[in-house]
Amino acid sequence: FLADRTEAGIADIGYSLALSRATWDQRVAVTAATREELLDGLKAIADGGRSDRVHEGGAAxxxxxxxxxxxxxxxxxxxxxxxxxxxxxxxxxxxxxxxxxxxxxxxxxxxxxxxxxxxxxxxxxxxxxxxxxxxxxxxxxxxxxxxxxxxxxxxxxxxxxxxxxxxxxxxxxxxxxxxxxxPEGGAMVAVEAGEDEVAPYLDERVSLAAVNAPGSVVLSGEEKAVLAVAERFADRRTRRLRVSHAFHSxxxxxxxxxxxxxxxxxxxxxxxxxxxxxxxxxxxxxxxxxxxxxxxxxxxxxxxxxxxx
CATH class of the missing domain: 3.40.366.10 (Malonyl-Coenzyme A Acyl Carrier Protein, domain 2)
Structure with a gap:
């Protein structure tokens, strides 16, 4: 359908699939920004191959x-x-x-x-x-x-x-x-480090606010103490978050x-x-x-x- 109709835009196709076509329990999705990318994904499905543009399974x-x-x-x-x-x-x-x-x-x-x-x-x-x-x-x-x-x-x-x-x-x-x-005065800093790496520096002043990925954590707590711990990882990427308070501390x-x-x-x-x-x-x-x-x-x-x- 898509190959034969060059005038069909992918936004229009996506809209129609979402709102005017039947839906079924078994589905597959293709992500694409251009007609060519969409065609590549569809061909991968038809050929039984794999593609980073093709997504199967549940939704979260x-x-x-x-x-x-x-x-x-x-x-x-x-x-x-x-x-x-x-x-x-x-x-x-x-x-x-x-x-x-x-x-x-x-x-x-x-x-x-x-x-x-x-x-x-x-x-x-x-x-x-x-x-x-x-x-x-x-x-x-x-x-x-x-x-x-x-x-x-x-x-x-x-x-x-x-x-x-x-x-x-x-x-x-x-x-x-x-x-x-x-009261304001706390700080939160994202650090490119694992939980085990920052664990020795955690205390009542510095808390582990988040573990977002195996090598990405967020420290939170008293400003001076948090910044001091972050400085220990100065050779890594660190970023102070724009927040008013030290959440999860x-x-x-x-x-x-x-x-x-x-x-x-x-x-x-x-x-x-x-x-x-x-x-x-x-x-x-x-x-x-x-x-x-x-x-x-x-x-x-x-x-x-x-x-x-």
Missing amino acids: FLFSGQGAQRLGMGRELCEAFPVFAEAFDAAVVELDRYLERPLREVVWGEDAGLLERTVFTQAALFAFESALFRLWESWGVTPDVLVGHSIGELTAAYVAGVWSLEDAARLVAARGRLMDAL ALMEPMLADFETVARELTYTAPRLPILSTVGPDVDLTDPAYWVGQVRATVRFADAVVELG
Whole structure:
């Protein structure tokens, strides 16, 4: 079909396949930026060969954490897709109950520094990511498993049915507000090193905030101590993260009691979609204590990726 119709654009083909063709349990996907790349992928399928453009198997959705936010996110999606707009609007309405200013004004405003404030960042990512999930869901794309990085794990739990929108928004807003109210002065640094390499330097001042890959970790804690440890790896790639607070470190502990109070007032339901925890195996996502501990725990994203494989 594609070879005989040079006028057919791949964006139009993708749109039609998603919205106007039957879907089946057995599927294969081809990723391509040009007609030639698409044809190469299709030929590989037809010939029974392998190609980096051809993807088979289940689908996993990842909900990212702080750092993924940007001004204007969701605006064009709201204009183009009513399903996205409805879900985004519903989340914003619930979140605005707990925020000091309207979330939409922050996300679609011009002050990037304001959006980077934790209280708005986490709320904005929750609204955007949950609406994006509803959009994919409306197209018949249902993931086999969900994964979330830090605040993204709360979004994953919400779309999986652990909380109602009202309860999820309350928990997300409390998390961001309580973190934002903590004293500033901490630091987070991404380091090109393995967990075993940084382990000897971890203490009450320096925590392992995340293990994102076998050779990629994030340190978090008191600024001077974190920077001193990062300096030990000066021959590697290091990058200080643009964050207001030292997340997933001991500096988060002063907000945990108040956060637990909110978490225990919510209603929890078993998730209807599988979720791979980045805290550890065999966890109970319907236990408020899990979400309190998740604030402080290391984000073991690398383990979740391995499990997906």
